[in-house]
Amino acid sequence: MRHYVAGGTEHGGGIGRLIGYILTAQPQSAHDQLVTDTRGARWSKLRSPPLLWAAMAVMVKDRLLAPDRVHHLHIAGRGSTARKVILGGLARGLGCTHVLHLHDFDYASDFLRRPPWQRRAIRALFRGADRVIVLGERDRSTASDLLGVPARSISVLHNAVPDPRQSGNATLDPPAPDAPARIVFLGQLGPRKGVPELLNALSHPAMASLNWTAVVAGDGPVDHYRAEAAQLGLSDRVTLPGWLDRAQTRALSESSDILALPSHAEGMAMAVLEGLAHGLAVVTTRVGAHEEILHDEETCRFVPVGDVEALARALADLVAHPETRAQLAMAGRDQYRNALSIEAYIGKLDAMHRSVSRGALRGASAQRGTV
Template identity: 25%
Template sequence: MRLLVFASHLFPNYKNPYAGSFVVEQVRHLKKFCDIAVCVPHPWVPPLVDKFSARWRRYAQLPKEEVVAGVRVLHPRRLVIPKVNSWMWMTFSVTLCCWRALSSADFDMLEGQFVLPDGFAAVFLGRRWNKPSVIHVHGTDVHTIPYLSPLLKRLTVWALKEAKAIRTVSQDLARRCAELGVDPCKVRVIPNGVDIHRFTLIPRREAKERVGLNPERRHLLYVGRLVAVKGLDLLLEATALLVQQHRDVELVFVGDGAEREVLQRQVNKLGLNGRVHFVGVQPHDCIPVWMNAGDVLCLPSHREGLPTVLLEALACGTPVVATAVGGIPEVVADRQVGRLVHSRNPKEMAACIEEVLEAQWDRQRLRDYVEERFSFEVVTKELLEMYGSVMRNCSSSVNHEHARDEGRKKRNSGTEKR
């Protein structure tokens, strides 16, 4: 099977070289079983514009094709208008550039990672090229974007209804698809995966020393974007309560984002200077070490799909504390691998973190829990079963259509003879 994956922003791209690491790993594992290519559009640079702008000059030098993790990545050019980056415009420009640049003869199936713009592009081009299409739903694409405007909702619903199959990463997202009017029969729940060969156990003390943390302290860890939807103000308030009773507790933020300055001001206000550390974006290869260095990974989000950061922490034998939103309860078996927080009350979050810090955890059992349910070996098998089902159903439909056409021809021939 020849599979083309549309992943305009959930894959390393011109804006974010670290984007979509979980999609990179997914296609890398799928490559063992099928011929796969990824489409990540880059900006089209009009003639002479690169002569006057260093940024556009850099865009003009971007490759038209490259290899990432052993997978062929295509970069057709799309029209980018400065300061115009709406979901609507992205959907139009991604679909149009792929339509003009790609050939239907090269692929058997199209899939989009995220409903807009990539799922829409996969479905639109699939209909015109007579190829089956699959959409992967990750979270924001169904619980937020459709409700930003009536038009975005119409585009989202159209793409989901016209796709031959939908993969959601959690039961929660499957329910949200059903609320948008999607037939539940074509939705498959297949969780995100984790590379258990990359996220492995390292002695906690060794990991702390390797990343420059005091091995005599206990560390709360957050890994991800510093953005409002992650609810990090709650984690800071909970930390302020914890340090009153535990002098050895510190909080480490790994990552960066729009809320960085807001969070720093909150740290100052709560008197947490010296207890909270912002270490910024870390190299991808260093993340497993950070996961081992933390004593508990915290995720206080307002909304989520199925966050891979929880899987990565557990694969490294680190327990987790997370808010019970989205698909998180489908990952975090309460008190088995950590604790679920059911409110936005800092006292509840602080109590859950304290309970996890004081408990004795079998790190190998935490790792085994993830390996049995969420390893890429398990997830890849389920994805291949879904692809096979789609291809068989499409083949059956084509054969049925052909038989119907043949029958119609015979009936018409008999009529002419009479």
Template identity: 25%
Template sequence: MKKLKNLTIATDRNGQGGIATVLNGYANEHFFEMTNSEILISHSTNAKFGLLSQLFTFGLCILNLIYQLLFCNIGLVHIHMSSRGSYMRKSKLIKLIKYFNVKVVLHLHGAEFREFYGNECDATKQAEIRATFNSVDKVIVLSSQWMQWLKTILDDPSKGVVVYNAVPALEIEKRITEEFNFVFLGRLGERKGVTDLIEAFKYVVQKHPQSRLLLGGDGDINKYRKLVETLELTESVKLLGWISGDDKLNVLKQANAYVLPSYNEGFPMGVLEAMSCNIPVIASTAGGIPDAITHGIDGLLVEAGDTNALQLAMQSFIESPTQTKKMECAAKAKFLKNFSPQVIIPQIKMIYTDLGAL
């Protein structure tokens, strides 16, 4: 009998976004070699010709998948999925894979999937989504909060499992500057609470003129540039555009705090990266963030939309450096214990083993 081979279906790991970051983390730890897995790309943020390129990429994925299912001994297919268009694509692939009676691990990353399911889908579509989730062999979610929701749609709750995202520890040498730099990394938009962050920072910089806000990410940059100009914050707020690699590391070296006041999240990679390199975190309670940050112990949490609480949290990091340092150290210890690849990769491998794919 041919050796078991596993497949991973996901977005292009050379692109942008959290799933690409997760896949690169797996690759760095040689996960795909250890599990004899091949990646099939179903979508790419690097598409040069828009919809046409995306259709070609997805079509190629389907053809490759059919070939693998016909001629290889497939143990399981591990599908990374967010919401909306990603669900539409992946649900079709799941039906195809189950037609061949191959096991499927569905890995849910979508920060807005609950909103998509609850507010954007009618009863018929919701029933289809439930059927899709119940047809697979294991569903991975990113936090205990997401597990609570998952149990409402699974007939067999034991199919669900929490596996946190993992990022490699970033060992950086912090730069000492006269400014106190708050850093945000991610898509600039309302879901991430960027307007709230800028408006809260307006009051922080009035009290602490040496503070700076560095916004790294793509999205509606022009909208936020206009907001910064309207609030007369152009000297204190810097819009950096999308940054990665060495550029991102250089920003993190300057960071005195990481801020993420999101309204919806899965399990944000940026928070984990900050924890890994001793940057204290202020974040909302959205999604899986409370699994990573315990308020007052290894960071500060605020309710999404509460700009006053956000302002006070940012000021406290400046005004209480001893307490901030304690939280920073506690966050690094928590990262190493719970969120490093050395902890998470074995959990994924155990799922493969339990399903007979290793």
């Protein structure tokens, strides 16, 4: 199969990380898991049009040299949709078997903001795919009710991450009893991810006398949030290192205790899954597909979107009660192993690709009059 993703595995955000995990988990089949970048890095806008043209040329070449290849188009809102409308139209014109995989924090709103002619093109894109993959039930409804995709063509596939403890590099030794609890945030810095609420919660009086530190890691307006943290009196406790690569993110997770992601909107946050996999106590919000995989007070702590007071109380309780934190982390880790492993994900994805491939072959045979 060939994955089409803006930014590839290095600059493709959560989608790119997911594809990178698939490739790492199946190195023996790397020749069957190809990745084509349709945009380049976010800051290299001049490269985007040539990369899109190159992706189109790759699809044409595959149609000639590898006609059975499944083309897996990863789509979100905004510019991603425009690129996939072009690639999806080319795939239909060439007769390529193709899957559309929706990753977005609120695709319905993005769709409804567009003019009618764009909506028609987007509906044609989704209806023309051999399979539409979504992250959860909310997006299933969007695909079915708003975009008109037949129910039989939609599959729900929750995101997944590899098990950090299988590599033998995880830090599993318990921390010293007097060590401060470390809170970690991983994601794009900004209001959608709840960074303002997180900083205000960390400066809340409920947190003042407790023993903790925090790392707020991610790209975006780092200097702005460093200044905000300083203004809130958090400079001695909160570090904002900026963007971290995969190895640095893993090392940070292995040395942390609590993952905080108070997002306003998500599809299914990769940071939450990575927190579960690393055995961190997760504090997050009921957005996207989170409620489909997590249960409040059992495998996570849910807090209302935008509620600084509730977020501060949840964090303070977990910092002050290590045994509660450990129980929540253990249950979250069990949920990850039971339902969210990368091996199970790859098996489901392979089954979907085989299914659409068989469907394409049956359709081609029917057209030739052999069925």
